[in-house]
Amino acid sequence: MADQVSAGVPHNTPVEAELTFLAADKLVAWLAALAAREGDLLVPDRQAGTFVPWTGGEPDLAKMTATSAKGIVLPQHETFLSYAYDDDGKVAVTPRVADTPTTVFGIRLCDARGIRCIDQTFGENGPSGADPNYTVRRNLATFVAVACTPADVDAACFCATFGPADDFGVADVVVHPVDGGYVVRPLTEKGLAAAAVAPVDTGATVPEPPLPSQGTAIDIEGIEQKLLAHFDDDELWSDVTEHCLSCGACSFVCPTCYCFSIADEARGSECGDRLRSWDSCGFACYSKEASGHNPRGRNAQRFRNRVNHKFAYYPELYNLESCVGCGRCVRACPAAVDIRDMVEAVMRRPAPTKDGAKAEVTA
Amino acid sequence: MTDTVTMTPGQAARAKLIPQVGTVSEVVPEALDIVSVRVQLPEMPDFEPGQVGQLGIFGVGEATFVISSPPHERGYVQFTVARVGEVTRAIHDLTPGDSVGVRAPLGKGFPYRDWYGKDIVIAAGGIGMAPLRPLLLTLLEERDKFGALKLIYGAREPELLSYGADRAVWATLDGVDYVETIDREYPGWTGRLGMVPPVLEEEAPSAVNAIGITCGPPIMIKYTLPVFEKLGFKPEQVVTTLERRMKCGIGICGRCNIGHKYVCVDGPVFTLAELNELPDEL
Amino acid sequence: MSAEITESQGTTAVKDSGGATVAVAVADAPVMEFAEAVALGLEKFGVVLGWAPGRDGNLAPAFARSAEQASALAFGPSAVFNPARYVRDHTPCAVVAKPCDTRSLVQMMSENMLDRDEVFVIGLRCPGVADMKKVVERYGWGARVEQVGPDWLVNGDKADKADLLDARCRACLRREPVIADVVVGEPVTPPAEAERFTGLPESMAERGAFWEAEFGKCIRCYACRNACPLCYCQDVCVAQARQPHWLTDEATPAENWMWQMIRMAHLAGRCTQCGECNRACPVDIRLDLLTQELGDTARELFDYEAGLDPGQKAPFVTYDKERDEWPIR
Numbered sequence: 025m026a027d028q029v030s031a032g033v034p035h036n037t038p039v040e041a042e043l044t045f046l047a048a049d050k051l052v053a054w055l056a057a058l059a060a061r062e063g064d065l066l067v068p069d070r071q072a073g074t075f076v077p078w079t080g081g082e083p084d085l086a087k088m089t090a091t092s093a094k095g096i097v098l099p100q101h102e103t104f105l106s107y108a109y110d111d112d113g114k115v116a117v118t119p120r121v122a123d124t125p126t127t128v129f130g131i132r133l134c135d136a137r138g139i140r141c142i143d144q145t146f147g148e149n150g151p152s153g154a155d156p157n158y159t160v161r162r163n164l165a166t167f168v169a170v171a172c173t174p175a176d177v178d179a180a181c182f183c184a185t186f187g188p189a190d191d192f193g194v195a196d197v198v199v200h201p202v203d204g205g206y207v208v209r210p211l212t213e214k215g216l217a218a219a220a221v222a223p224v225d226t227g228a229t230v231p232e233p234p235l236p237s238q239g240t241a242i243d244i245e246g247i248e249q250k251l252l253a254h255f256d257d258d259e260l261w262s263d264v265t266e267h268c269l270s271c272g273a274c275s276f277v278c279p280t281c282y283c284f285s286i287a288d289e290a291r292g293s294e295c296g297d298r299l300r301s302w303d304s305c306g307f308a309c310y311s312k313e314a315s316g317h318n319p320r321g322r323n324a325q326r327f328r329n330r331v332n333h334k335f336a337y338y339p340e341l342y343n344l345e346s347c348v349g350c351g352r353c354v355r356a357c358p359a360a361v362d363i364r365d366m367v368e369a370v371m372r373r374p375a376p377t378k379d380g381a382k383a384e385v386t387a
Numbered sequence: 388m389t390d391t392v393t394m395t396p397g398q399a400a401r402a403k404l405i406p407q408v409g410t411v412s413e414v415v416p417e418a419l420d421i422v423s424v425r426v427q428l429p430e431m432p433d434f435e436p437g438q439v440g441q442l443g444i445f446g447v448g449e450a451t452f453v454i455s456s457p458p459h460e461r462g463y464v465q466f467t468v469a470r471v472g473e474v475t476r477a478i479h480d481l482t483p484g485d486s487v488g489v490r491a492p493l494g495k496g497f498p499y500r501d502w503y504g505k506d507i508v509i510a511a512g513g514i515g516m517a518p519l520r521p522l523l524l525t526l527l528e529e530r531d532k533f534g535a536l537k538l539i540y541g542a543r544e545p546e547l548l549s550y551g552a553d554r555a556v557w558a559t560l561d562g563v564d565y566v567e568t569i570d571r572e573y574p575g576w577t578g579r580l581g582m583v584p585p586v587l588e589e590e591a592p593s594a595v596n597a598i599g600i601t602c603g604p605p606i607m608i609k610y611t612l613p614v615f616e617k618l619g620f621k622p623e624q625v626v627t628t629l630e631r632r633m634k635c636g637i638g639i640c641g642r643c644n645i646g647h648k649y650v651c652v653d654g655p656v657f658t659l660a661e662l663n664e665l666p667d668e669l
Numbered sequence: 670m671s672a673e674i675t676e677s678q679g680t681t682a683v684k685d686s687g688g689a690t691v692a693v694a695v696a697d698a699p700v701m702e703f704a705e706a707v708a709l710g711l712e713k714f715g716v717v718l719g720w721a722p723g724r725d726g727n728l729a730p731a732f733a734r735s736a737e738q739a740s741a742l743a744f745g746p747s748a749v750f751n752p753a754r755y756v757r758d759h760t761p762c763a764v765v766a767k768p769c770d771t772r773s774l775v776q777m778m779s780e781n782m783l784d785r786d787e788v789f790v791i792g793l794r795c796p797g798v799a800d801m802k803k804v805v806e807r808y809g810w811g812a813r814v815e816q817v818g819p820d821w822l823v824n825g826d827k828a829d830k831a832d833l834l835d836a837r838c839r840a841c842l843r844r845e846p847v848i849a850d851v852v853v854g855e856p857v858t859p860p861a862e863a864e865r866f867t868g869l870p871e872s873m874a875e876r877g878a879f880w881e882a883e884f885g886k887c888i889r890c891y892a893c894r895n896a897c898p899l900c901y902c903q904d905v906c907v908a909q910a911r912q913p914h915w916l917t918d919e920a921t922p923a924e925n926w927m928w929q930m931i932r933m934a935h936l937a938g939r940c941t942q943c944g945e946c947n948r949a950c951p952v953d954i955r956l957d958l959l960t961q962e963l964g965d966t967a968r969e970l971f972d973y974e975a976g977l978d979p980g981q982k983a984p985f986v987t988y989d990k991e992r993d994e995w996p997i998r
Contacts, residue, residue: 072886073952090952091888100888101919103391104404107445115408115445115486119399120391151638151652156398179725179811252646255666267730267755270903271895273951276888283641286404286634289917290446298445300404300635301918303642304890308904310642313632314450314471317605319668329644332666337647355810358896358949359750360729448911473911 036163036194041210044224045231048205052082055129057221063125063164066096075128085130085170085201087178092279092352093135094142096128097161100276101301104157108295121157127166127218132176133236134183134350136169136193138279143194144342145282166214169195171236180351181239182364189235193348200233207233239349242364244335246375251336253376258324260373264366265327267359272304274353274361280334280346283310305330331366403637406443406488411481412463417549418542420470421514422479423455424487425463432492434458436499436521437628437656440491441636442466447477451633451651454491455517457524464491467517467549493636494655497522497600497626506534508592510611512583512603513542516549518628518655519602523563524553530562537592541568541583545576566590584610587618594619600626605669612659622660629655629669645669698792698849706791706851707739710763713789717742718752719765726813727801730755744853746799746814746821749835751945753777753898756788763789765853767798769837771846772941772976773898778848779979780939780986782901792846794854797838802953804833836957837944839864847977866957880926886952887925889918893956894932896949899939907931933959938967938983941976 046054055078059065066075067083073090106118139162144150146158169192192198196215200207207230210219254260275281285303290296303310306326312318320326338346347363354362399405409426417423424442434454443449450472456465470479481487499522507526511519519538526533538557542548548567557565568579568586579586583603592599599615601608608627615625631643631650638652646665648654662669701709710717716734719742723729727747732755733739742765752764753773760783766774771792777783799814804823812823814833821830844857870879891908894900908916908928916928933940940963947956967973971984 071953072882074886101917104402109445109486113484113486115488117405117408117445117488119394119402119405121394121398121402122390123392124390145639151649152403154401155404155639156394156402157404160398178809252666266732267750269754269892269895269949271892271949272888272890273892273949276890277951282639284634285640285918286449287918288443288446288448289919296446298404298449299917299919300640301920302888303634303640305641307891309909311632313630314469314475315604315630317630319631325668329668332646333641333644337644340647351810355805356892356951358892358945358951360723360727362724365724 036196037213038211039213039216041216041219043230043233044208044219044222044226045202045228046199046206046208046222046224047228050223050225051206052080054222055083057223058127058129058218061125061127061221063127066126066128068130075130078129083130087176088132088134088350088352090352090356091277092138092350093128093131093167094138094279094282096126096165096167097139097158098142098146098282098284098302099161101299102157103297103299105298106295107298122161122164125164125166126161127168129168131167131169131195132172132350133169133191133193133195133198134181134348135279136167136195137183137187137191137348138193138350139167140194141280141338141342141344141346141348142282144338144344149342166196166218167194168197168199168215168218169193171198171200171233172238173201174237177237177239178351179239180354181349182242182351183349184238184241185244185349186345186347189238200236202231202233207231209233239351242349242367243371244345244367247367247371248336248339249376250370250373251332254370254373255328255332257373260369261324261328262322264369265324265361268306268323268327268357268361269359270306270308270323270326271358272302272306273356273358274363275304275306275330276302277352277356279348279350279352305333327366331363331370334363335367335370403490404635406441406449406490409464409487409489411483411485411487413483414481417467417551418514419544419546420479421467421547421549422470423465423467423549424478424481425456425465426487426489427463428489431461432464434464434492435496436525437494437496437518438492439494439518439636439651439655440464440466440489441493441633442468442478443488443490444474444477444481445486445488448474449488449490450474450478451493451636453518453521453628453655455520457521457528459525459528464489467514467520469514490636494651495653497628497656499525502598503532504534504596506593506595506597507536508587508597508599508615509536509538509540510583510587510599510601510603510615511538511540512601512607512611513547514549515601515603515607516540517602519600520550520553522600523557527560527562534596535564535592536562537564537566537590539566539568539583539586539590541570541581541586543570544573545569582610583607584614587611587614591618594621594624598624598626602628605630609669615659622663623658625659627657627659627662629657631655698852700852703742703744703791703853704740706853707733707742707763707765708736709851710765710789710791711736711739714761714763716759717763717765717791718755718759719791720744720748720750720752725811726815732759744793745816746797746833747801749798749801749948751896751898751943753943754896754945756898757782757901760784761787761789763791765791765793766846766849767793767795768843768846769795769841769941769943771848772843773943774976775848775979776899776939776941776976776983779976779981779983780899785979790846790849790851792849792852794845794852794857795838796844796857797834797841799833800835802948807833835944836864836866837942837947840866840942840961848979866955866961868955869958881922883954884922884925884929886954887920887922887929888952889920889925889928890951892949892951893929893946893954896945897936898943898945899936899941900932907935929954929956929959933963936960937963938971938973938985939975940964 409428413425452466455467638649720728721731721741
């Protein structure tokens with residue numbers, strides 16, 4: 025793993041650390057200290073709906089950005105190799121990887137839990153072992169999460185479905201808003217390094233931070249079995265997804281969605297790049313085969329796959345739902361599709377019988 | 388947001404999206420709009436029959452193809468490619484000496500060593516012969532370890548039957564019962580008529596101590612699997628290899644899944660028993 | 670533009686200050702109650718496309734196939750979705766449509782994407798709908814907007830209707846459906862003036878920075894395209910094409926701008942300013958400014974307004990060598 029980490033950037037190792045108190049008027053100074061470190065410092069920009077380089081001033085730490093923080097480790101597009109043909113037609117390939125440390129200040133806990141979900145696929149336990157492009161960005165990133173207060177939660181949030189309020193995901197530091205300032209909680213070695221440059225008030229008594237606020241919890245007890253049992257229930261899937269437009273808004277704003285496509289881009293006749301970019305299982309051509317056959321040609325089939333992936337397949341593989349209940353998909357959807365409606369429709373179906381639910385493939 | 392630099396050799400070795408650069412050694416026309424491309428690689432991989440690879444042309448793209456040469460034919464890997472789109476069109480224009488990118492082997496091959504002592508029945512349709520050729524050639528290489536070998540190979544028309552040289556050999560080999568068939572009457576064709584599923588049913592191979600393997604267009608697989616069942620083959624005895632739209636080939640881009648399994652990693656070879664455990668999404 | 674509105678025999682003609690007719694609403698269909706109209710549509714085609722209350726009490730797109738489902742259909746300030754978008758996958762069908770939605774239907778007919786006899790149009794007289802993004806901003810996600818009498822209520826309390834009125838409704842003089850089999854609702858007096866979408870910087874230098882920032886936000890989700898009733902190409906769209914290859918998948922300002930310019934160019938002369946692309950965008954890119962420009966240009970250059978007359982063809986799909994504007998003879 026040594027050469028996957030830039031020299032001097034600590035790893036994601038968890039630590040037990042003391043909580044400290046940062047006065048509210050010292051927040052900007054902390055950001056300035058973080059910005060002075062090697063690499064980039066990003067803060068939320070609600071206008072832009074994402075995280076942007078800090079250019080000074082108080083950061084906007086209220087509510088969540090329209091898109092998630094997953095772009096830090098899995099950017100919308102990423103060139104992973106460049107190629108060049110020589111005059112004899114032989115090609116040389118240059119594999120590419122990120123190398124800029126990035127501190128992201130002001131992600132939410134749902135972002136931090138979302139990155140934990142994506143870690144499963146792209147990390148060492150994933151289907152093909154650690155993906156270097158992902159793990160390098162992951163190791164170069166320091167995530168400072170801000171705990172939600174009641175004002176930050178809205179009716180689209182349903183994060184309590186997936187875990188307790190003090191599940192900090194893979195945050196390196198959690199910053200809890202309290203009276204007069206923030207309680208700073210380092211959670212990893214990287215977090216310790218980030219907290220070390222915060223002008224905390226070492227003399228102050230550190231107040232006990234409140235539990236982060238959460239959204240609602242919807243019932244998903246036994247949903248994995250129900251989803252598989254009712255896979256062929258065409259009516260279930262056609263009904264609830266009829267207004268879906270098959271765009272990619274939900275997938276792209278989602279903190280846990282990671283599907284990507286790969287394309288070559290010639291930059292002239294002799295050289296170019298191969299890059300991966302975000303893709304969505306909602307798009308009609310997502311699964312379309314070269315022969316023209318499309319196993320998910322109908323929107324209902326695509327949506328069935330989406331919900332099954334999040335609530336059945338991921339739990340089967342990693343004991344973790346691929347959803348953190350942030351509600352971004354609910355807010356982003358232009359067609360009023362609410363994944364909770366689908367989950368509840370499935371939950372209303374009966375549980376499978378003892379001898380299993382799967383009909384035989386008669387082909 | 389972050390700029391990129393060149394990977395270290397260690398990173399590159401672990402980067403399963405980075406192909407080896409290989410050289411085309413031969414392009415063999417197989418059938419109408421189907422060629423086999425042989426590629427020499429600096430590091431020839433070990434592989435099992437049924438495993439696949441990504442063959443790509445830099446600047447055009449990559450696509451997944453089964454390795455259609457058997458492991459014991461050293462010196463190159465072969466991919467049999469039908470001309471259906473942008474990447475395959477460019478592959479059809481390759482000539483010996485051209486540079487290509489290869490990522491192989493990917494996926495799981497046929498577990499043929501579990502089949503020692505058994506009779507093997509292969510039902511192949513059209514380009515579905517591509518994964519079954521390396522399997523059959525591997526079985527023939529260890530012929531005495533297996534029981535009866537039957538191959539049924541059919542296509543819509545004679546022009547769509549690949550591997551002419553191999554077929555000529557199989558037709559004469561004692562150790563293979565080779566049945567060739569065309570869907571319906573065709574000028575100049577004096578051989579068997581019938582689609583693969585009904586021909587398989589007519590041939591009625593015994594299911595006792597046998598393995599049935601099929602590959603072809605989805606519709607052919609759909610109708611062949613029930614024939615094996617009708618002949619008494621249990622789901623554990625029936626094997627197929629699936630096609631899926633693939634991009635990464637290493638199980639992380641998400642799209643080739645059936646249920647929680649990825650066709651590029653857990654397949655493309657599956658038994659019917661395994662498929663029965665998965666959602667019906669062929 | 671300012672307008673003189675005249676009503677006669679159930680039609681509403683909108684003329685600009687020069688006396689030219691800029692909009693014509695045809696309402697010679699029978700007027701009836703909503704429930705009656707929906708029942709008629711259900712009887713005729715077995716499915717009615719419209720809106721029904723969703724999870725948070727606000728209206729969501731709905732497809733009623735039974736009397737029970739049809740009884741849930743409703744209209745109100747949260748009926749912001751354009752049901753014409755769904756018509757192409759549901760014909761033959763009945764559809765409840767606001768005036769702006771009926772323009773989409775007419776444009777689809779003009780382009781031969783829809784036959785008149787495969788859709789039963791329940792045309793609504795419309796006082797305008799709410800800007801639901803503004804509602805969320807002011808009151809939080811899930812705030813319920815409804816019309817009670819002449820008032821708009823948010824979470825049960827009277828709200829400032831003028832403030833919450835969607836900008837696209839402020840830009841619209843149309844209060845009658847353009848096409849209808851039956852008409853529902855009381856006549857609504859349109860405003861004297863149509864407000865324009867604002868926010869575009871005056872100077873060209875500032876505009877460059879403005880659009881670069883806007884298109885820096887784009888994530889290429891194609892919600893704009895997929896929400897548009899006239900973007901039929903969907904996944905065989907130029908955005909996915911490799912041959913010819915106009916766009917990469919890289920969501921950079923330059924590529925994103927190119928994507929949207931191609932889309933707008935394909936809509937030139939066809940776009941009816943229904944506003945769905947602008948509403949659909951999850952990162953709030955000012956697509957309304959672009960669709961407004963499309964409408965302005967079609968009017969200025971060709972004296973043409975899309976989606977009013979199914980018999981008329983859009984300017985860029987017709988070649989009329991007699992027209993002075995055409996540089997090619």
